[in-house]
Amino acid sequence: KFKKGDKVVLKSGYKKSDGLLYLTDFDRFIGKPLTIRGYTDTECVHFSDCPYIFEEEWLEPYEGLKKGDLAIFWQFDKTQAVVRLFDNEQGGLFQIPTYVDNTGYWWANAIKFESKEQYERLIKGDHL
Numbered sequence: 001k002f003k004k005g006d007k008v009v010l011k012s013g014y015k016k017s018d019g020l021l022y023l024t025d026f027d028r029f030i031g032k033p034l035t036i037r038g039y040t041d042t043e044c045v046h047f048s049d050c051p052y053i054f055e056e057e058w059l060e061p062y063e064g065l066k067k068g069d070l071a072i073f074w075q076f077d078k079t080q081a082v083v084r085l086f087d088n089e090q091g092g093l094f095q096i097p098t099y100v101d102n103t104g105y106w107w108a109n110a111i112k113f114e115s116k117e118q119y120e121r122l123i124k125g126d127h128l
Contacts, residue, residue, distance in 0.1 A: 002045065002061075003036065004037065004038055007034070007061070007062035008033070008062050009030070010030050010032075010034070010054060011030075011058055011059065011060050030111070032050075032109075033062040033064070034047045034062075035049050043055075044056070045059060064089075065086040065089065065112055067086060069085070069086045069113070070083065070084075070085060070086075071085070071086040071101070071111060072113055073099060073105075073107040073110045074109050074110075075109070076108060079125060084101040084102055084103065086099065086100075086101065087102050
């Protein structure tokens with residue numbers, strides 16, 4: 001069980017639902033660190049930085065990107081994603097994090113490149 005203040009991420013590709021409907025809108029939270037605020041009466045997790053609640057099994061601990069990690073970067077359209085090396089994370093406009101790749105380009109979004117399956121989904125154009 002997670003505790004208040006823990007950083008977690010929504011598991012990539014997790015579509016199973018037992019009682020809660022998985023909405024495509026949830027995909028925009030995949031790879032984004034979320035801060036746990038607590039649990040609901042039905043043992044779902046709610047966050048201080050996300051309007052949705054998720055079942056605990058949909059979540060995994062957040063491991064931030066480290067310099068040199070292979071990562072997927074995109075601005076606002078995942079179909080325009082690129083794979084590059086991660087350099088650093090900086091506070092951008094309104095203190096929203098921005099991600100910098102090894103070429104010095106700034107991106108609105110980045111997630112760690114995890115697996116061959118993730119690569120295959122990227123090539124097919126599926127959600128990251």
